Amino acid sequence: MLKKQRYEEFVKYFSTHNPDAQTELNYSNPYELLVAVILSAQCTDKRINQVTPRLFERFPDAPSLASGTVDEVFTYIRSVSYPNNKAKHLVGMANKLMEEFQGKVPEKVEDLIKLPGVGRKTANVISSVVYNKPAMAVDTHVFRVSNRLGLTSRATTPLAVEKQLVKHLPKETIAIAHHWLILHGRYICVARRPKCEECPITYFCKYFETHYLNKKS
Template sequence: MTVRQRYDGIVAWFSEHMPAAESELRYKDPYQLLVAVILSAQCTDKRVNMTTPALFEAFPTPFEMAKATAEEIYPYIRSISYPNNKAKNLAAMARMLCSEFGGEVPSDLEQMQRLPGVGRKTANVLGAVLWQKEVMPVDTHVFRVSERIGLTTGSKTPLQTELTLEKHIPGHLLPVAHHWLILHGRYVCTARAPKCGECGISAWCRKYAADRRAKRAERDGE
């Protein structure tokens, strides 16, 4: 199977079966999504969604959050991973968002990355979700699944994965393809026990094919 055939098959399957895949983070505006994505680093969306209602009630806009100290934000996010660092980042992010961007999340992804706590992946998530920008955010699910199923080969960094996926997936599909791979990794192609028997893309999966060859070889050797 060629790389192009693998991509075409996987993209076609997801396009048919998950045409409207979207973020599982709950948010009402760009500010809330920005906060939620910052909190989601090395933390589950489920935990973030349990945390943000009280946080947004206390700080409904970036202007309220900008007035708060990290110590005041911390109690609302203490159940999140790395709460101390994230509280500091949220306080600093809100201050810069208000002082330099008028409280509006910038749609320019390079400008967005100037905000404390915002790296390339976070900026790409907001770009893809809010403005349908043709970018591919790479989190742990996307990185792992892409290598396992064969969309990447020997990728060492999230940036390598990002550039490879952006090269092979049609640009207009990148925003939804990001969610395809995340949700697939979260619920089907899990890290420890992938549910290959339930997988709709196993026909194009490199690891599934390799496992089947190994089993045949084992049977033939008996």
């Protein structure tokens, strides 16, 4: 199957079966989403959702977080991965929000990426989820699933995957396709032993094609 067909089948399937896909991180405003996404690096959303309620109660906005100490923030997030780094990032991020962005979460990726703890992936999440822009955040799931499905080929870096997906996906589907790929990767196309037996989209999957149909090639 040609790559163009894979994209068409991909969009057709998920726009039909999961037209309302969204993040599983709990949040109620852009500030909370930014904090949650920073925390989510190398950690499950489920665990992030366990620590954010108390964190948001103590630090409900950028001003309160900016005036907090790294040590106190740490006590709220000690059960997530890299709590020392993330506590430092969160306080630094909040301070920069206050100093350069009037305490508001900026809209542009080039501004978001200046914030401590915010890399390209997090910036793209905020850009697409909060501001509904056609940005593709490539995390471990998007990277793996795109390559397996055959939406990307010979993509060895997240940036390469991002560029190919943005180029080939219909513009209005880029933001939601991010969630389609993540949810599929989280529950079906898992890293270690992909559950091809219960996967509904093997009919256009390159990985299934090469690993299950003609194992010779």
